[in-house]
Amino acid sequence: xxxxxxxxxxxxxxxxxxxxxxxxxxxxxxxxxxxxxxxxxxxxxxxxxxxxxxxxxxxxxxxxxxxxxxxxxxxxxxxxxxxxxxxxxxxxxxxxxxxxxxxxxxxxxxxxxxxxxxxxxxxxxxxxxxxxxxxxxxxxxxxxxxxxxxxxxxxxxxxxxxxxxxxxxxxxxxxxxxxxxxxxxxxxxxxxxxxxxxxxxxxxxxxxxxxxxxxxxxxxxxxxxxxxxxxxxxxxxxxxxxxxxxxxxxxxxxxxxxxxxxxxxxxxxxxxxxxxxxxxxxxxxxxxxxxxxxxxxxxxxxxxxxxxxxxxxxxxxxxxxxxxxxxxxxxxxxxxxxxxxxxxxxxxxxxxxxxxxxxxxxxxxxxxxx
Amino acid sequence: xxxxxxxxxxxxxxxxxxxxxxxxxxxxxxxxxxxxxxxxxxxxxxxxxxxxxxxxxxxxxxxxxxxxxxxxxxxxxxxxxxxxxxxxxxxxxxxxxxxxxxxxxxxxxxxxxxxxxxxxxxxxxxxxxxxxxxxxxxxxxxxxxxxxxxxxxxxxxxxxxxxxxxxxxxxxxxxxxxxxxxxxxxxxxxxxxxxxxxxxxxxxxxxxxxxxxxxxxxxxxxxxxxxxxxxxxxxxxxxxxxxxxxxxxxxxxxxxxxxxxxxxxxxxxxxxxxxxxxxxxxxxxxxxxxxxxxxxxxxxxxxxxxxxxxxxxxxxxxxxxxxxxxxxxxxxxxxxxxxxxxxxxxxxxxxxxxxxxxxxxxxxxxxxxx
DNA sequence: TGGGGGAAAGTTTAGTAAACGTCTGCGGTG
DNA sequence: CACCGCAGACGTTTACTAAACTTTCCCCCA
Numbered sequence: 083x084x085x086x087x088x089x090x091x092x093x094x095x096x097x098x099x100x101x102x103x104x105x106x107x108x109x110x111x112x113x114x115x116x117x118x119x120x121x122x123x124x125x126x127x128x129x130x131x132x133x134x135x136x137x138x139x140x141x142x143x144x145x146x147x148x149x150x151x152x153x154x155x156x157x158x159x160x161x162x163x164x165x166x167x168x169x170x171x172x173x174x175x176x177x178x179x180x181x182x183x184x185x186x187x188x189x190x191x192x193x194x195x196x197x198x199x200x201x202x203x204x205x206x207x208x209x210x211x212x213x214x215x216x217x218x219x220x221x222x223x224x225x226x227x228x229x230x231x232x233x234x235x236x237x238x239x240x241x242x243x244x245x246x247x248x249x250x251x252x253x254x255x256x257x258x259x260x261x262x263x264x265x266x267x268x269x270x271x272x273x274x275x276x277x278x279x280x281x282x283x284x285x286x287x288x289x290x291x292x293x294x295x296x297x298x299x300x301x302x303x304x305x306x307x308x309x310x311x312x313x314x315x316x317x318x319x320x321x322x323x324x325x326x327x328x329x330x331x332x333x334x335x336x337x338x339x340x341x342x343x344x345x346x347x348x349x350x351x352x353x354x355x356x357x358x359x360x361x362x363x364x365x366x367x368x369x370x371x372x373x374x375x376x377x378x379x380x381x382x383x384x385x386x387x388x389x390x391x392x393x394x395x396x397x398x399x400x401x402x403x404x405x406x407x408x409x410x411x412x413x414x415x416x417x418x419x420x421x422x423x424x425x426x427x428x429x430x431x432x433x434x435x436x437x438x439x440x441x442x443x444x445x446x447x448x449x450x451x452x
Numbered sequence: 453x454x455x456x457x458x459x460x461x462x463x464x465x466x467x468x469x470x471x472x473x474x475x476x477x478x479x480x481x482x483x484x485x486x487x488x489x490x491x492x493x494x495x496x497x498x499x500x501x502x503x504x505x506x507x508x509x510x511x512x513x514x515x516x517x518x519x520x521x522x523x524x525x526x527x528x529x530x531x532x533x534x535x536x537x538x539x540x541x542x543x544x545x546x547x548x549x550x551x552x553x554x555x556x557x558x559x560x561x562x563x564x565x566x567x568x569x570x571x572x573x574x575x576x577x578x579x580x581x582x583x584x585x586x587x588x589x590x591x592x593x594x595x596x597x598x599x600x601x602x603x604x605x606x607x608x609x610x611x612x613x614x615x616x617x618x619x620x621x622x623x624x625x626x627x628x629x630x631x632x633x634x635x636x637x638x639x640x641x642x643x644x645x646x647x648x649x650x651x652x653x654x655x656x657x658x659x660x661x662x663x664x665x666x667x668x669x670x671x672x673x674x675x676x677x678x679x680x681x682x683x684x685x686x687x688x689x690x691x692x693x694x695x696x697x698x699x700x701x702x703x704x705x706x707x708x709x710x711x712x713x714x715x716x717x718x719x720x721x722x723x724x725x726x727x728x729x730x731x732x733x734x735x736x737x738x739x740x741x742x743x744x745x746x747x748x749x750x751x752x753x754x755x756x757x758x759x760x761x762x763x764x765x766x767x768x769x770x771x772x773x774x775x776x777x778x779x780x781x782x783x784x785x786x787x788x789x790x791x792x793x794x795x796x797x798x799x800x801x802x803x804x805x806x807x808x809x810x811x812x813x814x815x816x817x818x819x820x821x822x
Numbered sequence: 823t824g825g826g827g828g829a830a831a832g833t834t835t836a837g838t839a840a841a842c843g844t845c846t847g848c849g850g851t852g
Numbered sequence: 853c854a855c856c857g858c859a860g861a862c863g864t865t866t867a868c869t870a871a872a873c874t875t876t877c878c879c880c881c882a
Binding site for chain 3: 859876879
């Protein structure tokens, strides 16, 4: 069939054996069309080389959302954390397709934010979801200023006029410290990092605000700062130990990667985990379940974050008038494993330890329920 | 038509002149049915006294959400603020009906939370939205513990395992203080209240954290505490003035009601607003636009809060598995009016004042745009 | 009395008729 | 030749139904 023959949607409908309305619904991804019928229509379109009269702006049936995965320095947006990106994308993707959007992904590593911004302005997209882990407040203001509907995830600024979906660090750290406190640990430590990301800063602030809230006393010597990579955390901890660091009874580590390196150095130093030192991480990376000892850690639903980001972005896109900025905090859950026990700061009798294990199993059940 | 005559959906369909499938869609609130056809079907159902064979658990086509308006002490949940309740309800109602829910409202004044709780447990409702303005953290934990899908609005607790939708006090107060700072006011005051509501506390905390953030110095004598009613604020301010209070150049008032009383007392004391003292309130009550001088104030979209509460509640209700708690902060807007000018703390020449008025008109335009 | 099978009642899926909205082409006029 | 207006063609959307599917009830038999 020649291309100069003027084809209409009626010709496709006749060829596919359906109505014109059905062809329109298929081409626009609307209505409830069986996959058999849809395939038939698309085959007729392809074999007849049909070009619709109405020019489609993107030539795509569905509007497009773009996810910007930005690694400015790569300290936290890296392969160690790629499972996060995957979880975010899963949540975004399912909600995007539910709302008839296409989800594109664009990665940036080590590029200036201005370069990122250039790819957004004028692009045939309805909105963007930005991974803000390694972005500064200034970066966020710049991207927001482009006027494209935008939601930032994995970062949070209470007073920037932009939309955010992030984990609730305050709540998460509270669960950790409350847990240490319940277990009678009198000397609580914190392994942080000097890397400048908002979530690290929020987690540090959450540590101190929850220390106040729970009436915990912290020895400043128990606040350690290490490099945020596995190797850096390991080496920094080894150095601290060889400098004669006196260990606290338990440590909350800013994230799981840091916890892995920290644990490795402690164990090589002859420290028993969790017998001598209990450890709680943050992130629930897959390895945290399988390592030895398995790591007690904070789980945040990254899928939920991705899902909510798309939901909020859709509202912004479809709003008839300017919307007030919305900031969403998604709650966390403490996942109890072997790196953390119920021992207290003085040695325990075997019987008490045995009871503590039973308590731990019960607590594990209730923590998972929460 | 006798009730013992066995009626089926086919009889209703015949009476309404539609198919049985259409009757079913109407009764179950599904599909795309015109209001004319829906009315016809419902009329046939009513006039024929049709009772479906399948017993409906609630006997209602739509599931029900209940809004609990709780005034524990009435200091802020009162007639002065009934426009808020109305705005919340508008936002909830439109989203509830969009999602095929009925919205019920139940009011409680001066009753213990346990009495409120008793009305929820076992009630034929899918979920509740609770006005948490005057609730304590313990109240919230108690209600949340009932196991009914619940969202709290107009209050916020970062570490309570519950869902919240509230205004972003941090952002709002930042806008106020940034505005004072931009205008060169060197002596900034704050009118707060000793009434124990979470938003008042959050607003106080936000005041101090933004003072720090913006590098503002505050004289403790410029922090005033008054009663939270119009009359109480007026009388308390009069007392402070007769005690020889030295006024700051500008004051942020915790809410509009307090601002009204504060302004009245100042003016009776011969103080010119905004010439001698600029005032910014919080809430944008209707009267703030019409009073003399009209009040510069913070506007929060209560409709948006109501809307988001229903959206989140629907997700909780329909989730196949437990969801992490979600906390949402809705942004605010500074509405510039006559109670606040651009004057600085030293007297200004008429020419500069005239320029300041022009600046104010421009700023008003840009603030409204934000 | 209990269980199984079949029919009736009700629900859901997916397609279309018809109304609605947009675009293009043609004819008329200046 | 260019521009404007109108009518018809083309494509989209709304809302209803046919038919397939699911649930419930009733009757019959052991």
